[in-house]
Amino acid sequence: MKYFPNHELKAVSGNAMEFSNGETYAYDLLAYTPLHQLPGVVKNSELAENTGWVDVDNKTLETKFENVYAIGDVTHLKTDIGAVLPKIGVFARQQAAVVAHNIGRKLANQKPDQTFVPEGKYFIEAGEGKASETAGRFSATGQNDVKMKTPAQWGHFSKWWDEKFWFFKNF
Structure with missing residues (x-):
């Protein structure tokens, strides 16, 4: 390989x-x-910004258009220290939960009360049954608290277990 x-x-x-x-x-x-790029329909719309992505508010994920949100890989999120947030599934899931919750509150004439916090755990497959677990908080305080473990078989098993547990819990 x-x-x-x-x-x-x-x-x-x-x-x-x-x-x-x-x-x-x-x-x-x-x-x-x-x-990896924006889909053509989004790229050719007014949602696309100079970054080549959809710029959103880092906390609410609202675009420049009121009540229009973007989540996941189409977004361009920067931490306060200027680093671009990686486009990984754990962040997309968290973003979706925050946006759905806050839209529900707006529909109920309540003030949105959740914000997106870029933290979580993800895995990088290394082959040969090994994966590296990477976890932490992409902090807004100026210091990234992200730790990456050496690829190991335990990392691959942890990835498998996390995926199975998430699927079981949500479906």
Whole structure:
């Protein structure tokens, strides 16, 4: 198994891939992540900002349009220290819960009372049955409190268990 970060895929045919630098490689199974960008319908709307994403209020996730919210991978969130918040599922789930709660309160003529706090745990698969657990709070105080563990089999098991538990709890 080989991993080719920072390579731009130019062409794929049969069982060979060619990168823009002219290198070619044969493969049996190709797993490819396309360029992460806004969907065209959003990109061509007034929601898209100069950042190439949808800018939202860091706490309420409201866009520049009143009562219009954005969550997950389309958003552009920055911490107070200027770091861009990673686009990971744990944050999208938290954002959805905050927005849904606050919309419900607005519909009930109550003041929204929840804010998004960028904290949580996620896993980075490393292959060979190992994963790295990464957790913490992307703090607004100027100090990131995010710890990344060395990839291990226990990390892979923890990832599996967290996913199963979340699914069981929610469905």
